[in-house]
Amino acid sequence: MLAFISTLLIGITVGAIYSLMALSLVLVWRSTRVINFAQAGQAIFSTYVAYEVIQRTGNFILGMAAAVVVGALLGALVEVLLMRTLFKRIHSGAVAAVAPVIATLGLLGVIRASVGLIWGNDGHRFDAPVSTQAFSMGNTVIPFSRFNLLVIATAALVMIVFTVIFQKTSLGLSLRASAFAPEIARLSGIRVGSIRTIGWAFAGATGAVAGVLISPNDSLTPNSLDLLLIFGFVSAVIGGLDSLIGAVVGGLVLGIGKALILAYLGSSLDYPTAFVVLAIVLIVRPGGIFSMKRGRNA
Amino acid sequence: MLKKFFANGVRTRFIGTIACGWFLLLAADRVDPLRVYQGGIVAIYVIAIASVILLTGYSGQVSLGQGAFMAIGGFSAALSSKYWHLPFFLTLIVAVLAGALAGALLGGGAARLSGPYLAGITLALAIGLPNLANQFSFLGGEQGLDYSVGDPPLRFGMDFTTDKWFFWITGLAALITLWWTQNILMSRYGRTWRALRSNPAAAQLAGIHVGRVKVLAFTLSAGLAGLAGALLSMTLFYALPSAFPLSLSFALVTGAVLAGVTHLLGSMLGAIVLVAIPAYAELLANKLGGAERVIANLPGLMISTLLILAVLFTPNGPGEQWRTFKEKKGKKDRQTR
Amino acid sequence: MTLTVNNLSVDHGAIRALNEISFTVAPGQIAAVIGANGAGKTTLLRTLSGLTHATTGQATWEGKDILGKKPENLVRSGIAHVSEGKSVIAELSVKDNLALGGIWRKDKKDVALATQEVLELFPRLQERLGQSADTLSGGERQMLAIARALISRPGLLLLDEPSLGLAPLVVAQIFQTLSQLRERLGFTLVLVEQNAMSALKIADIGIIINLGRLVASGKASDLSNDPALRAAYLGY
Ligand SMILES: Nc1ncnc2c1ncn2[C@@H]1O[C@H](COP(=O)(O)OP(=O)(O)OP(=O)(O)O)[C@@H](O)[C@H]1O
Numbered sequence: 001m002l003a004f005i006s007t008l009l010i011g012i013t014v015g016a017i018y019s020l021m022a023l024s025l026v027l028v029w030r031s032t033r034v035i036n037f038a039q040a041g042q043a044i045f046s047t048y049v050a051y052e053v054i055q056r057t058g059n060f061i062l063g064m065a066a067a068v069v070v071g072a073l074l075g076a077l078v079e080v081l082l083m084r085t086l087f088k089r090i091h092s093g094a095v096a097a098v099a100p101v102i103a104t105l106g107l108l109g110v111i112r113a114s115v116g117l118i119w120g121n122d123g124h125r126f127d128a129p130v131s132t133q134a135f136s137m138g139n140t141v142i143p144f145s146r147f148n149l150l151v152i153a154t155a156a157l158v159m160i161v162f163t164v165i166f167q168k169t170s171l172g173l174s175l176r177a178s179a180f181a182p183e184i185a186r187l188s189g190i191r192v193g194s195i196r197t198i199g200w201a202f203a204g205a206t207g208a209v210a211g212v213l214i215s216p217n218d219s220l221t222p223n224s225l226d227l228l229l230i231f232g233f234v235s236a237v238i239g240g241l242d243s244l245i246g247a248v249v250g251g252l253v254l255g256i257g258k259a260l261i262l263a264y265l266g267s268s269l270d271y272p273t274a275f276v277v278l279a280i281v282l283i284v285r286p287g288g289i290f291s292m293k294r295g296r297n298a
Numbered sequence: 299m300l301k302k303f304f305a306n307g308v309r310t311r312f313i314g315t316i317a318c319g320w321f322l323l324l325a326a327d328r329v330d331p332l333r334v335y336q337g338g339i340v341a342i343y344v345i346a347i348a349s350v351i352l353l354t355g356y357s358g359q360v361s362l363g364q365g366a367f368m369a370i371g372g373f374s375a376a377l378s379s380k381y382w383h384l385p386f387f388l389t390l391i392v393a394v395l396a397g398a399l400a401g402a403l404l405g406g407g408a409a410r411l412s413g414p415y416l417a418g419i420t421l422a423l424a425i426g427l428p429n430l431a432n433q434f435s436f437l438g439g440e441q442g443l444d445y446s447v448g449d450p451p452l453r454f455g456m457d458f459t460t461d462k463w464f465f466w467i468t469g470l471a472a473l474i475t476l477w478w479t480q481n482i483l484m485s486r487y488g489r490t491w492r493a494l495r496s497n498p499a500a501a502q503l504a505g506i507h508v509g510r511v512k513v514l515a516f517t518l519s520a521g522l523a524g525l526a527g528a529l530l531s532m533t534l535f536y537a538l539p540s541a542f543p544l545s546l547s548f549a550l551v552t553g554a555v556l557a558g559v560t561h562l563l564g565s566m567l568g569a570i571v572l573v574a575i576p577a578y579a580e581l582l583a584n585k586l587g588g589a590e591r592v593i594a595n596l597p598g599l600m601i602s603t604l605l606i607l608a609v610l611f612t613p614n615g616p617g618e619q620w621r622t623f624k625e626k627k628g629k630k631d632r633q634t635r
Numbered sequence: 636m637t638l639t640v641n642n643l644s645v646d647h648g649a650i651r652a653l654n655e656i657s658f659t660v661a662p663g664q665i666a667a668v669i670g671a672n673g674a675g676k677t678t679l680l681r682t683l684s685g686l687t688h689a690t691t692g693q694a695t696w697e698g699k700d701i702l703g704k705k706p707e708n709l710v711r712s713g714i715a716h717v718s719e720g721k722s723v724i725a726e727l728s729v730k731d732n733l734a735l736g737g738i739w740r741k742d743k744k745d746v747a748l749a750t751q752e753v754l755e756l757f758p759r760l761q762e763r764l765g766q767s768a769d770t771l772s773g774g775e776r777q778m779l780a781i782a783r784a785l786i787s788r789p790g791l792l793l794l795d796e797p798s799l800g801l802a803p804l805v806v807a808q809i810f811q812t813l814s815q816l817r818e819r820l821g822f823t824l825v826l827v828e829q830n831a832m833s834a835l836k837i838a839d840i841g842i843i844i845n846l847g848r849l850v851a852s853g854k855a856s857d858l859s860n861d862p863a864l865r866a867a868y869l870g871y
């Protein structure tokens with residue numbers, strides 16, 4: 001029983017980070033109808049910034065703050081410089097439908113290579129701000145640490161902030177209206193372009209948080225967030241791509257599912273699990289768990 | 299007169315292919331060995347890019363995971379050679395079939411999807427499959443599996459190098475691929491794909507079975523990628539997980555965009571660029587001091603930058619710019635007359 | 636607060652949707668725009684609200700040029716457009732849909748007041764505030780869309796086929812409400828309608844277009860009494 005609970009807790013920790021990555025993908029998808037594969041790159045760059053700040057100041061919170069700011073700026077920059085140019089230039093032709101995807105892919109490559117140029121391809125490392133030692137109760141050890149707790153709390157905080165922004169503020173209403181009906185939003189006086197930029201900034205910041213949370217005590221390399229991108233994408237798809245709540249639930253489902261499989265079936269199934277889950281979701285519930293009526297051909 | 303001759307379908311293309319092959323053979327004897335080696339890689343890229351063009355340019359589906367199908371081809375060829383002791387030629391067939399099978403499986407699932415979902419799934423494959431190969435011991439782990447075509451036949455003479463032998467094999471494979479793909483694209487299937495790409499709804503109304511057509515495109519494309527993967531493994535003497543990194547899939551997409559996605563012959567241009575860039579990047583990196591991180595990352599940076607620039611400025615390939623330029627010029631000429 | 640349109644032409648690619656249209660709507664008037672399917676009515680409204688670009692011609696509102704301006708700016712100068720068909724955001728609640736009407740306005744007190752007023756006008760919306768707009772009936776959606784536009788306190792209201800898909804009784808109700816609102820709030824209204832008879836009944840002037848060209852314009856009562864127009868364009 002205790003083993004089961006601790007597996008669950010680990011699953012929630014990992015899942016919380018997946019949820020954040022999924023959130024950042026969903027935020028962009030809703031505003032621009034593009035899956036931003038460059039998110040892994042933006043997040044890794046932000047994480048390296050956090051690494052630098054933590055190296056210099058020894059302060060994890062400062063590092064996280066720097067990553068969030070840089071992530072947000074980078075997100076906004078990508079939208080303004082790359083996406084706007086793209087949509088202005090490409091309207092038709094064989095590539096029109098796939099051009100945004102290809103462009104974000106190219107950007108992922110550019111950022112990864114730039115990170116490699118700046119920091120090298122060898123692993124870097126920064127420590128978690130609190131203990132990663134497992135809690136122990138008497139003789140039994142629960143493989144769950146203070147840091148895991150911090151991860152869950154941070155992710156929860158991000159989600160609460162988003163919930164408040166989206167549900168209670170007029171910025172949130174603008175974001176939602178622009179996502180679902182850009183034309184009606186414009187007719188309501190919303191500057192959809194700027195709102196989209198803000199959406200990308202939010203997404204960039206969220207991805208940065210995910211990157212900083214998943215990296216401590218592990219090897220940080222230019223491509224160490226690639227798998228997170230995939231797991232985030234799978235989580236977002238489980239949740240239906242359009243739904244913020246769906247992204248969170250999708251991340252948790254995937255995290256817990258993976259933890260259970262790791263615990264009971266073995267570690268070599270780690271990655272295939274995500275793929276199988278993705279396949280099952282797409283085949284059984286093509287709209288995702290939280291899908292609205294729309295199909296997947298958007 | 300000339301037009302009529304060239305319009306004469308399959309036979310002409312066959313003759314063209316033979317002529318190309320003859321030219322390449324002669325050329326291979328006259329350039330330095332490094333160029334011959336690079337020529338072999340170009341040929342492999344031509345096949346791989348053709349596989350992307352078949353899928354993206356003609357059936358309108360995007361696959362970011364062509365590198366994964368290449369890996370499947372490479373490993374299945376190596377496995378069939380190791381366990382079944384198949385002759386080399388047959389292992390290539392195995393690679394094509396294995397790639398095609400994987401493509402059919404993925405295509406079957408993907409036929410109902412499009413756009414971002416397909417892109418995401420294929421990207422997941424590209425990132426994950428090499429990881430997978432590392433985890434199973436029968437795939438040889440990081441060292442990979444031996445895979446070799448063997449020495450060139452003695453009757454070609456003593457100074458017939460391995461590189462030249464590779465070049466012959468890959469060049470022949472590339473020519474056959476181009477010829478075959480061109481024929482497919484000119485056939486009924488090709489027309490259906492184009493109809494599907496330009497207007498899926500209308501295609502469906504016209505009685506085209508969209509799902510089946512998409513699966514077929516996926517199958518053929520993945521089969522070609524499998525072939526390219528086996529050939530790549532051949533040049534490395536091993537089927538290696540690290541030979542099929544994510545950046546390979548990126549490079550193929552770049553090559554296809556540079557080729558102009560809908561122009562099969564453009565795949566040669568794309569392939570040459572893909573081989574030339576790392577070479578020049580290395581030169582440049584050495585000039586810049588030759589730091590390891592520069593050498594390791596400059597090619598990737600250049601290829602990805604090129605991809606973005608290509609998508610932004612010549613989304614339908616440099617060929618299009620040329621054609622519209624000529625059209626405009628033609629119009630002007632007519633007007634001035 | 637006059638709307639003038641002068642020699643307005645609009646192209647959709649190769650298709651000329653509007654060809655040299657001119658008319659004037661005086662302050663506080665209701666203008667009914669009438670024409671068959673594909674006549675260019677929607678195009679006209681979309682051009683006036685900034686969603687579609689004009690090819691040539693002028694259009695002014697309160698003496699200022701409106702062509703070439705963005706919709707999000709035009710709404711700030713008092714032009715509210717309720718577009719054809721899907722004019723509410725199904726994914727949002729009724730309350731959020733209403734909130735959109737005043738989202739750009741600084742005077743939040745007046746927004747609250749305006750919201751109060753429209754809810755009194757459409758009590759059915761009051762009962763369904765928390766519901767998703769998805770669950771509303773067609774007539775309720777139309778009410779919601781009009782209510783949202785009213786909350787922005789428009790000087791010029793552009794309505795595109797508010798009767799689309801509604802029962803005659805509901806249409807009559809909506810038209811009556813519109814007519815009363817105009818009396819009370821004094822906005823200028825451009826009303827696009829298939830339903831020529833009921834539209835001309837509440838309108839001051841009528842504008843009849845066919846295949847992008849202006850066929851006739853003038854006092855609504857004159858138009859509806861012209862037997863030739865009635866036979867050819869009004870369908871009654
Ligand atoms: N975005 C567009 N692209 C191309 N053609 C368009 C576009 N929008 C409208 N058209 C064409 O312009 C013409 C006028 O269309 P419009 O929608 O203005 O007609 P309408 O009078 O509103 O018709 P209805 O009563 O059916 O709503 C039509 O021929 C239509 O096909």
Ligand SMILES: [Mg+2]
Pocket residue numbers: 676677678719
């Ligand atoms: Mg209309």
